[in-house]
Amino acid sequence: MGDYIQILLFTISGVILLMVGYYLFFGPLSPVYPYLPWSKKGRYKESDRENISNCPICAYKIPKGDQLKTVVFPSKSNGIDHIMHIKGCFTCLSNNVPRRCPVCKTSISKQDFLLARMFERPHTKNHVHVLGCTKCRKV
Numbered sequence: 001m002g003d004y005i006q007i008l009l010f011t012i013s014g015v016i017l018l019m020v021g022y023y024l025f026f027g028p029l030s031p032v033y034p035y036l037p038w039s040k041k042g043r044y045k046e047s048d049r050e051n052i053s054n055c056p057i058c059a060y061k062i063p064k065g066d067q068l069k070t071v072v073f074p075s076k077s078n079g080i081d082h083i084m085h086i087k088g089c090f091t092c093l094s095n096n097v098p099r100r101c102p103v104c105k106t107s108i109s110k111q112d113f114l115l116a117r118m119f120e121r122p123h124t125k126n127h128v129h130v131l132g133c134t135k136c137r138k139v
Contacts, residue, residue, distance in 0.1 A: 055068060055088060055089040055091065055092060056068075056086060056102050056114060056130055057086070057088045057089070057092050057099045057100065057101075057102075057108070057114065058088065058089065058091060058092035058097045058098065058099055058100075060089055060091045060092065060097065062089050066089065066090055067089075068086055068087075068088065068089050069086075069087040069088060069089070069090075069093060070084055070085060070086050070087065071084065071085040071087070072084045072118060073085075079120075080119060080120045081117060081118075081119055081120075082117070082118045082119075082120070083115070083116075083117060083118075084115075084116040084117065084118045084128065085113045085114070085115065085116075086113055086114040086116055086128075086130070087113045088110075088113075092110075093110060099112075101114065101132060101133035101135065101136060102114075102130055103130060103131070103132040103133065103136055103137070104132060104133065104135065104136035106133070106135055106136065108133050108134070108135065112133055112134045112135065113133070113134060114130050114131075114132070114133050115130075115131045115132055115133070115134070115137050116128050116129060116130045116131055117129045117131060
């Protein structure tokens with residue numbers, strides 16, 4: 001009877017040691033954790049991921065510090081919902097990059113812009129919903 005209890009204790013302690021080792025080498029405390037395929041963090045740090053976005057007109061990755069050229073109009077009703085004109089990023093406004101409307105997929109000129117609605121959120125980022133360009137959505 002004593003041998004069975006001793007084997008059971010060794011088995012339980014072995015399983016516990018395996019779990020602790022797995023957590024230390026492959027868990028969130030591991031230095032390789034952000035690069036593992038099952039990690040939620042991905043390849044970027046949390047602060048870098050928040051600042052990576054694409055231009056809706058030319059699909060260019062906007063680096064940290066750069067912004068889209070937009071015009072936001074004040075809300076007439078509730079103060080949460082705004083109309084917005086998106087003119088583009090620095091790349092598609094200054095270079096000869098193809099500009100396309102994400103809704104109708106037609107080519108737009110540098111004078112055209114996207115119409116969008118911006119919803120203000122109190123504790124997170126604002127949400128922008130693109131409605132169309134000046135060709136497919138008349139102003």
